[in-house]
Amino acid sequence: MPHFLFAYHGGKMLETEAETEVEIARWQGWFDNISAAIVDPGNPIGEARTVSDTGIVDDGGPNPLSGYSIVIADDIDAAVAMARDCPIIGSGTVEVAEIYEFTM
16 A cells, blocks of 8 residues: 655644643544554654755755654545644645655
8 A cells, every 4th residue: 555755844833831732632633533544653843954956944944844744545635635634734734745665
């Protein structure tokens, strides 16, 4: 079955412990709903730098990555359907991309 990367971009900055607890519960509920598809729940992303032929950008660039997950789905449409309920929607986005596996 194909694997898909969920690349999370943006999201709101949580300012209080209460906000953090609510957001963690929202993510846990979403992960519970898609648990059969999760290959790697991933993690939030910290400091990032974007490297290009024009130099290095210290703030992660114009669309900084904030986290990732890897899921399995029948096809990209099924993966997108899962991503539509992601808690980051509204304050950020989910990029869905198929992972092509090969050996070197």
